[in-house]
Amino acid sequence: MDTIIQPITTKAKRGPYRQHSDEFKRAAVARTLVAGASVSLIARELKINTNQLFSWRKRFGAETPVDGNALGRLMAVTVVDTPLAPAPVASAPPGVIVLSVGQAQLRLEGQVDAATLTLLLARLLP
Known part of the structure; x- marks a missing residue:
């Protein structure tokens, strides 16, 4: 009678999730917004998944300045429904x-x- 002995392997439990601060995430996103930057290479350097960095770009990308201009700045607009009145005669050319x-x-x-x-x-x- 032959006995086949196979080692029993169990998967190691996954460690705790890494928690990154918002400052770290914003800094990582800012690095990806530079012209010619590779998101994949930056993610590899930071030892994070590329998909994670892309989700941070969706979350923080709109508020990160690019070339000194803030993107995604909104301005409140109120639309008022007023009855049409005849246009006044303009004294200056339009x-x-x-x-x-x-x-x-x-x-x-x-x-x-x-x-x-x-x-x-x-x-x-x-």
């Missing part, structure tokens, strides 16, 4: 104002009153 802040661009056509322009500039410019 013009076009184009305001560029970072990658955002605001184009105002026609006559713009000073109060509205002041409010827009106060909201858009830091």
Whole structure:
């Protein structure tokens, strides 16, 4: 009678999950946003999974500055339903104002009153 002896192997239990601080995550995301950076190489250097770094980019990428401009900055807008009134006769010829802040661009056509322009500039410019 032959006896086949095979060692019994059990999988080792997985260790505890690593916890990374938000500062570490933001720093890792900032490294990936540099032109020509490889997310895979950065993840390998930091000893984290590439998919984890991509999920951090979704979470923190919008608030990380690129070239000094903050991305994803939102501005409150209120839409008011007002009845249409006849347009006042403009004494000055209509013009076009184009305001560029970072990658955002605001184009105002026609006559713009000073109060509205002041409010827009106060909201858009830091």
